[in-house]
Amino acid sequence: MKTEKKRFLAGVLLLAAFSVWTLAVRTIDVRPIGPRQSAVGFAALNGRFHRLTNVHWALYTLTDWLGLVPIFVCLLFACIGLAQLVRRRSLFQVDLDIRLLGVYYALVIFAYLLFEAVPINCRPVLIEGVLEASYPSSTTLLVLSVMPTLCFQAERRLKSAALRRGIKLLTVLFSLFMVAGRLLSGVHWFTDIVGAILLSGELFYLYQASVLRFCKE
Template sequence: MHNRASRASAIAGVVCLVLFALLAALLLTVDRAPIAGDGSLVGLASLNASAHSLLGESHLAETLSNVLLVVPFASMLALAVMGIRQIIVRRSLAGVSRDLWLLLGLYVVMLVLYVLFNHVSTNNRPLLQDGVCEPSFPSSHTLLAVTTLGAAMVQAGQRMRQGGARTTVVAVCAVAMAALVIARALSGVHWATDILGGILLGAALVAFYRAIAFGADDDKAARGKHARR
């Protein structure tokens, strides 16, 4: 990666990942108090308790956040169909574009992180749900929304020509992402730091994907543009 856009994506990924790690470290060491739904310790307790009191709890917002999951799953399905179409047309797995294979890898990494943090979490949720207080950091809804819809926006920017269709796709993904994250924050089932953690980790994954999947293409485009001058 020698072009400016790819370097910027890689740097953004590193910054987001470092901030995520720093947040996790703070949650493990600073202001831990038994404010979770099961009485377990929560890091940055004063901040999280204040934010939870301010945002409140909303069953409607929780329901909306679950309903809105249809958008990231739809984006994943659309990109999967694109890959399947390439296999059919080119009659080979090798015919699938490199960026789509890397996108599959991104989804696998996201799933692994989901399972990992579902078993190893710094905090538990503010509320008991069905008598259980689940791990809450980072917010899996937020991680899913930022990662899948962020990647879909990257794909739209790379594969679609400038115009109304691309603008519409990017706008729908951005609005759905924001709505899902906000709804999750207002639902009251997560601490504010859970939402922030999901945003940072998801943004890091998307930035690294952008840098790795399309860095070479950007280099070729830049060289071609330079050659035409």
């Protein structure tokens, strides 16, 4: 099986897993354990994990600010695309993988806005007195959707193997820290983090499969 087919299959399977997980969060052990008696799925699991971690505002603030890193990555690729557009004077002359990346980032934003508009779970804490939507974790979704594209594009565009390995190592360490930080900060339910991991994996694998299928090296 070709690599792109494996990535596409992985994306489809993760989409199915995310759909099932979201339905489960909405229907299994739903009880009002959140602030202002907000109902939460997997109440026993989420409540137990939240009591275990408690809330760490410093970690929340740190990971919130570090959430700017993937935004800068998006801006980096936007600048690459803009430079190609200005130089080549046609959108269709911009590298296809960069155009697909723009579509991919738009889908990530759409997913974020969708779950803000249709809340599945609300946070286990109030943020400045406001009960915010919490599923899936938006910061986790952003990090795990964007940072893998940095590694993927580095593999395609950089000739230096050492530089590619360095970017991959830093990206993996940063992503692990951010996921662990959001999980342990206590501002999300455990199921919110799992949902973000599944959704970001699905989106990235489908993007990767599209690039491998339609773009030349």
